[in-house]
């Protein structure tokens with residue numbers, strides 16, 4: 001497993017009939033992180049995941065799992081992957097443990113020890129001997145994840161894992177996914193159309209729309225590209241802003257607001273613009289960051305969420 005990436009997609013393309021569902025996506029997913037595929041409904045997340053999990057044929061391009069080409073060595077690549085794409089079938093009248101045992105019988109080499117370990121990885125050890133029909137939705141989902149973990153995959157792929165979960169359930173999901181990346185070094189790929197949930201769950205995000213990759217990166221970088229921050233200056237006189245900004249050679253665009261103006265600047269530039277305002281006799285009552293959420297960035301990147 002020499003590659004520093006757990007998963008690599010190279011020019012991945014999927015066509016069904018004449019429709020291009022995934023369009024030339026190249027993406028490197030680092031090991032040991034929680035990676036999110038974010039996009040509106042129908043953007044192609046499930047299709048990507050199905051190809052990554054070896055459940056769907058690739059039309060064009062390549063997928064590498066720990067450097068192993070899925071097309072050239074399917075078994076060798078896919079053995080590293082555990083996935084939940086549709087809701088896993090669970091036997092409600094059996095206990096969680098019996099469900100895992102039942103599944104383990106179908107896969108060679110899974111010990112009773114590993115079953116207990118998988119239950120504990122998703123923090124279900126306290127309830128594993130209870131019947132599944134007494135489980136909450138979050139617990140059933142955890143049992144599904146434990147099942148996907150039995151064969152010790154180093155890549156875990158979950159399609160829309162937050163669906164139907166309440167905030168407490170989402171927090172639990174976040175906690176045990178973190179536990180998996182931290183203790184086992186597992187790489188986790190999750191999909192969702194919910195920005196806030198992805199912000200909570202993931203280290204990195206790829207933003208997908210109409211089968212294309214719009215942007216990719218660390219969550220922090222997607223929120224604030226480089227070190228430029230949008231700020232709001234509250235001033236007593238905004239009539240001379242244009243002149244003052246040209247005095248300091250600032251080409252940043254600004255927007256007038258009721259009691260001042262908004263502008264995106266680096267830290268250093270904020271100090272320079274502030275000094276210039278004061279030197280020109282303008283009273284500066286406040287400089288405040290304009291918080292930009294992931295939602296703003298997402299809407300900006302996806303073109304305000306309008307359909308093409």
Ligand SMILES: Nc1ncnc2c1ncn2[C@@H]1O[C@H](COP(=O)(O)OP(=O)(O)OP(=O)(O)O)[C@@H](O)[C@H]1O
Pocket residue numbers: 016019021039040041042043044045046047048193
């Ligand atoms: N078998 C198929 N035949 C034709 N079109 C398909 C097929 N499967 C998926 N599509 C289309 O491909 C697009 C992407 O679907 P996909 O399920 O991957 O999106 P998604 O991002 O997972 O959406 P959702 O969040 O709704 O699950 C959709 O427009 C869908 O209608």
